[in-house]
Amino acid sequence: MFERFTKDARAVVIGAIEHAERAGEERVDEPHVLLALLDREGSRAAFALAALGLTGQREAVVRDLAEARRRGGLSRADTDALAGLGVDVAEIVSRIEEAHGEGVLAAGRQGGARRSGRRPFTRGAKDLLAMSLRTALAHDDRHIGDEHLLLALTARPGVPAEVLADHGVTHESVERVLWGKGETKAG
Amino acid sequence: MTEATDLAERAGDRDPRIGLRAVSALRRLLEQLEAVQVRSARNQGWSWQEIAAELGVSRQAVHKKYGRQ
Helix, strand or coil: CHHHECHHHHHHHHHHHHHHHHCCCCCECHHHHHHHHHHCCCCHHHHHHHHCCCHHHHHHHHHHHHHHHHCCCCCHHHHHHHHHCCCCHHHHHHHHHHHHCCCCHHHCCCCCCCCCCCCCECHHHHHHHHHHHHHHHHCCCCCECHHHHHHHHHHCCCHHHHHHHHCCCCHHHHHHHHHCCCCCCCC | CCHHHHHHHHCCCCCHHHHHHHHHHHHHHHHHHHHHHHHHHHHCCCCHHHHHHHHCCCHHHHHHHHCCC
16 A cells, blocks of 8 residues: 555655654554644645644644543543543543643553564554545545545544644545535545 | 534434444543553552452453563
């Protein structure tokens, strides 16, 4: 599949691995892909994000992603669903942090042993890469660019899509600025 | 976006989507909580055997999952 990736898309995948490494996280997940997308300049995804006004909000997006990671990577939709069961995620996070230190849930299963080794992708991140291929096919594009990664990210439920949507970047708005479509749901 | 609001509004009904998402979210939260507690126990000098006994799993299972730290 990777042979179909453009230079920009490959740079995003490599950037995602670097973000995971820098944060000392054991696995490469979808928020790492979003962070890597935010680093791009002069690419199709960078153009879309700039056109949608995200350029000045980069820090806020990074902060929102960090905040979600602190909640154990749960999205707002997740915490709402849990609230329906009577589980108060904010309360759990606050008690755990009180006992074990701030940001302790964000640490996940990291050990430190993998500091230099290859980092595996989470299932969600793998699904995202596969979905970017389908996204490219749906647009009759022969190559997978970073714009397809961005579009796939907005189409998948989870923290990155929620954070992007909070800053005006949705599946529809990305479709509109890149392909001039508004309504298409094709993923 | 609306997914969160949408879900919040429907939390009261019997939509399987809500229930399934809650289960999935709970599972992920559980994994994180387990990691925090195992790390804490190891830092306090607990053996893998002791941790496994509290979690109700085999020593090998805990060690395989967390042993690299």
